[in-house]
Amino acid sequence: MERLNADFFRRDPTLCARELVGCVLFWKGQRGTIVETEAYAAVGDEACHMWFRPKTRKFVAEHSAGAAYIYLNYGVHWMFNILVKGGETDGFVLIRAVEAEPHPRLGAGPGKLTKMFGIDGTGHGSLFLDREETGIFRGNETRGIVAGPRIGISRAQELPWRFGALNSAALSVKFKNDAAVPAKV
DNA sequence: ATGAAGATCCGG
DNA sequence: CGGATCTTCATT
Numbered sequence: 327m328e329r330l331n332a333d334f335f336r337r338d339p340t341l342c343a344r345e346l347v348g349c350v351l352f353w354k355g356q357r358g359t360i361v362e363t364e365a366y367a368a369v370g371d372e373a374c375h376m377w378f379r380p381k382t383r384k385f386v387a388e389h390s391a392g393a394a395y396i397y398l399n400y401g402v403h404w405m406f407n408i409l410v411k412g413g414e415t416d417g418f419v420l421i422r423a424v425e426a427e428p429h430p431r432l433g434a435g436p437g438k439l440t441k442m443f444g445i446d447g448t449g450h451g452s453l454f455l456d457r458e459e460t461g462i463f464r465g466n467e468t469r470g471i472v473a474g475p476r477i478g479i480s481r482a483q484e485l486p487w488r489f490g491a492l493n494s495a496a497l498s499v500k501f502k503n504d505a506a507v508p509a510k511v
Numbered sequence: 512a513t514g515a516a517g518a519t520c521c522g523g
Numbered sequence: 524c525g526g527a528t529c530t531t532c533a534t535t
Binding site (some may be wrong): 364366373374375397399400401402405407409418420422435436437438476477478479480498 | 515519
Binding site for chain 3 (some may be wrong): 378379380381382397398399400402420
């Protein structure tokens, strides 16, 4: 399998998010097939942390493409994101769900998958793609990829920047009126 | 200092 | 549907 390197994350966040569906995430002894992601853009996206969090803008300035951006949400759940730095197209990809053994819905949500993998703040800022015990490997999603509005945000709800594997049992939330997007190139 | 909001999840 | 439980940020 082909290991993804930082170059993968030097493109448009929506492209990165879409192509990550079907790839396999490895993290300290566990693996999961990514079945749901969301893209967040530095420019023109009011839902992105960069829009309203100075600390996030600092993080982006000080880290390179492919770095893990991990934060605690609601004081309870760790969110696992990957930094995208393509110049005009900086942003993040949030990993929202993975298929994993043994229980199909063990990784069916952004907070659930970090708990499953043991991902927490200690990984924040790490270049995990290049580490021995962590990384992402390219896969091919044969079920088709669908897109829709992002989940749980209050702004920019119109952007269809959530991507998922069609009919996966591990989606955090089912897609409504699934509009299949073209498979990757 | 203090308060509000937040890319969620579980249980009643 | 409310509570958990912590960080960031704006306001006092």
